[in-house]
Amino acid sequence: MTTTTGAPASPAARPAEAAQTAQPAQPTWPTWPVRPDEVVDLDALGRSRIEDFLCLEAQLLDAWDLDTWLTLFAPEASYVVPCNDSPDGDPARDLVLIDDDELRLRLRVERLNSRRAHREYPHSRTNHQFSNVVVGVREGDELPVVASFTVWRFRNGKASYYVGKYHYRFVAIDGRLRIRSKRVVLDMTTLRPAGDLAIIL
Amino acid sequence: MFMVRGAKSGRINVFHNTCTHRGAVVCRQPAGNAKAFSCFYHAWTFDSEGRLMGIPDRDAYGGELDLAALSLRPVARVESYRGFVFASFDPDIEDLVSYLAGAIEYLDLVIDSTDGEMEIIKGTNEYCIEANWKLLAENSIDGYHAVSTHDTYFKYLLALGTDLAGGVNGTSYDLGNGHAVLEYRAPWGRPIAKWEPLFGEDSREEIARMRADLISRHGEVRGSRMADTNRNLLIYPNLVVNDIMAITVRTFMPLAPNRMDVTAWELAPRDELAQLRQRRLDSFLTFLGPAGFATPDDLEALESCQQGFTSGGVEWNDISRGMARTPAANDEAQMRAFWRRWSQQMGTAGYGERESR
Numbered sequence: 001m002t003t004t005t006g007a008p009a010s011p012a013a014r015p016a017e018a019a020q021t022a023q024p025a026q027p028t029w030p031t032w033p034v035r036p037d038e039v040v041d042l043d044a045l046g047r048s049r050i051e052d053f054l055c056l057e058a059q060l061l062d063a064w065d066l067d068t069w070l071t072l073f074a075p076e077a078s079y080v081v082p083c084n085d086s087p088d089g090d091p092a093r094d095l096v097l098i099d100d101d102e103l104r105l106r107l108r109v110e111r112l113n114s115r116r117a118h119r120e121y122p123h124s125r126t127n128h129q130f131s132n133v134v135v136g137v138r139e140g141d142e143l144p145v146v147a148s149f150t151v152w153r154f155r156n157g158k159a160s161y162y163v164g165k166y167h168y169r170f171v172a173i174d175g176r177l178r179i180r181s182k183r184v185v186l187d188m189t190t191l192r193p194a195g196d197l198a199i200i201l
Numbered sequence: 202m203f204m205v206r207g208a209k210s211g212r213i214n215v216f217h218n219t220c221t222h223r224g225a226v227v228c229r230q231p232a233g234n235a236k237a238f239s240c241f242y243h244a245w246t247f248d249s250e251g252r253l254m255g256i257p258d259r260d261a262y263g264g265e266l267d268l269a270a271l272s273l274r275p276v277a278r279v280e281s282y283r284g285f286v287f288a289s290f291d292p293d294i295e296d297l298v299s300y301l302a303g304a305i306e307y308l309d310l311v312i313d314s315t316d317g318e319m320e321i322i323k324g325t326n327e328y329c330i331e332a333n334w335k336l337l338a339e340n341s342i343d344g345y346h347a348v349s350t351h352d353t354y355f356k357y358l359l360a361l362g363t364d365l366a367g368g369v370n371g372t373s374y375d376l377g378n379g380h381a382v383l384e385y386r387a388p389w390g391r392p393i394a395k396w397e398p399l400f401g402e403d404s405r406e407e408i409a410r411m412r413a414d415l416i417s418r419h420g421e422v423r424g425s426r427m428a429d430t431n432r433n434l435l436i437y438p439n440l441v442v443n444d445i446m447a448i449t450v451r452t453f454m455p456l457a458p459n460r461m462d463v464t465a466w467e468l469a470p471r472d473e474l475a476q477l478r479q480r481r482l483d484s485f486l487t488f489l490g491p492a493g494f495a496t497p498d499d500l501e502a503l504e505s506c507q508q509g510f511t512s513g514g515v516e517w518n519d520i521s522r523g524m525a526r527t528p529a530a531n532d533e534a535q536m537r538a539f540w541r542r543w544s545q546q547m548g549t550a551g552y553g554e555r556e557s558r
Contacts, residue, residue: 081492082324083324083325083326083327084325084327085231085324085325085327086323086324086325089323089324091482092475092479092482093322093323093478094322094323094324094482095322095323095324095325095326095466095467095482095485095486095490096324096482096486097326097486097490097491097492098486098490098492099482099483099486103360103361104487107357107360107361107494108494110356110360111353111356111357111494114353114356116352116353117353117497117498118350118497118498118501118502119497119498119500119501120497156504156508158331190327190328191326191327191328191329191491192327192328192329192462193329194328195328195329195330195331195491195500196328196491196492196496196497196500197491197492197497198492198497198500
């Protein structure tokens, strides 16, 4: 058996794919109140600045600019989605839907950038919406943030949704705001309204 | 339906989840313990054996009520095999062991692979596919699609350092009564008990010990089969037990001709070493989970077939692959076993009314 029936999409190949899926234009950094390269003070960061960051993240996901989205994470990134029936699921013990460390997150992005992620080629149109943002009290070097979200997904005539809460842990890496961990807890009692979870929430 | 162990009898009872008074459901929790099942509508109460124990204002019936006749309705037939509980609505169905036919051997291989107990890990995959349920019966035992559909999964394994050189090699078997299995060697590791670099050097010794233990308990042939080979097992009509890089127990229920609900659990030895459990969990969610690197593409394939069928120009699928040789794991003999049984049971009804166009 051979498994090398095609190389992963190289960065150079992506614009052609992007054109086929009619993606919205990418956000332009200078217009954003929080730029990923801006130096911030984690203690002085108010809710509106966090919301600016979350808005940027949502725009990157909706634009399928996943390579830039990855840069929003700290090096020891984690992205976890528990199963619908066990919102307290612990990836070390329990079955979860997603348990990505930095490497697996990068490989997930590589997959979704490729034409061979059949469920997402062509890409869904998505709309990542968040609200009810609560900035917690700093714990060590981490700033916990919780927000409600709705992600809409449209593809091939089908509409589906994901509803739940984001649990972020932000850190400052050389003064730059980054996501150390993002735990996405779904409120839907099953994944059935959405079918599967091939997109990133 | 719901399942409860009778507090007195210890028996596994499977009841229609329907109050015998006016029909509301009497069990409204997904899991747990209960002494009684009380219908909230008019408070009729049943015990764990299904007996009707309480009726508010019972005098109103003037002593004419036949309580025994108003017990919870059991599902027609319930039998267990090594912890797997099977229910059937057919009161005349053959006994379970006869029904399982050649599939028994393969359930035994799963359960016997640990000397302790198996458990269902917390966390359920409950997803849905907008396709006919029979397409998942096919897909769950389809070795032919792996390379083409799951290219990104194999790339993922490659990126993690898995050696793909050996490929996927094996055989498919018709197990009788519509059941079928693929048995094959594959590049990925198995927590019981085939080591690969991804498991880490510190697991190497433990896996070697588990493998030796299997061989001492079951002999070289059966022991190494448990350790080294993968099995995709379909128990007709809608149960899948795939013992691969992790073990999935998957069932699927048709909701409409073009939609099914899928429910999948992860089976594992209860007292597994933490690092092996971690590998098993990772392997399950990345390959078998609906948010992984493979299963979403299966959904796409099945929904794509369903969409393709609606065009009406192609009336038949071709599943003749391997008819000219001893069926390999990437042939379609196992699908023919499923469809022959289905055709035998459905008769001409299976073909439906031919629409006039």
